[in-house]
Amino acid sequence: MHEGYLVVYVDAVECVELPNVISMSQYADGGKMASKPCVTSGRYIQRMSNDCKGCCFDLGEAVGDCACPFTTLYLGFLRRHHERFVGDPRTAQQWLSLARFEEVQQGKTHEQAKTLRQQLGGWH
Numbered sequence: 001m002h003e004g005y006l007v008v009y010v011d012a013v014e015c016v017e018l019p020n021v022i023s024m025s026q027y028a029d030g031g032k033m034a035s036k037p038c039v040t041s042g043r044y045i046q047r048m049s050n051d052c053k054g055c056c057f058d059l060g061e062a063v064g065d066c067a068c069p070f071t072t073l074y075l076g077f078l079r080r081h082h083e084r085f086v087g088d089p090r091t092a093q094q095w096l097s098l099a100r101f102e103e104v105q106q107g108k109t110h111e112q113a114k115t116l117r118q119q120l121g122g123w124h
Contacts, residue, residue: 039077041097042068062109069116076113079106 006014042059046052052059061067062075078085078098085091098106 039074039094040070041074042070045070063105063112067112072109072113073116075106075109076117079110079113 042052042057046059055068056066057068058066059068059071062072075098078094082095082098086095
C-alpha cells in the first residue's frame with residue numbers, strides 16, 4: 001500500500017506519507033497521528049473508482065440481502081465508535097450521515113454489520 005501511494009501521487013513524500021497511510025488506513029496508532037480513521041461507504045468507493053461497476057449490491061442500502069457490504073460496515077463502524085469520534089470536527093460530516101438513519105434502522109444496520117464482520121473473520 002505504501003509503495004502504491006509513492007508511485008501514484010507525485011506529491012507523496014516518503015517520510016510523511018508512510019506514517020499517514022498506516023495511521024489513517026489501519027488506525028494503527030489509535031489516533032495519535034491521524035485524528036480520524038479512513039472509513040468509507042460504497043457510494044464514496046463508487047465516486048472515486050470504477051470498482052462498483054456491475055456490482056449486484058445497492059450502494060444506498062445498508063440492510064437487507066441487496067445492501068452494499070461497504071455501506072453496511074461503514075455505518076456500523078460509525079455507530080460503534082460514535083462516542084469516540086463524535087466531538088472531532090474532522091468527522092462531523094460522517095456523523096451527519098449516520099444521523100439520517102432512524103434509531104431502528106441504525107440498530108438493524110449495526111446487527112448486519114456485526115454479522116458481516118463475523119463472516120469476515122471477526123473484525124472489530
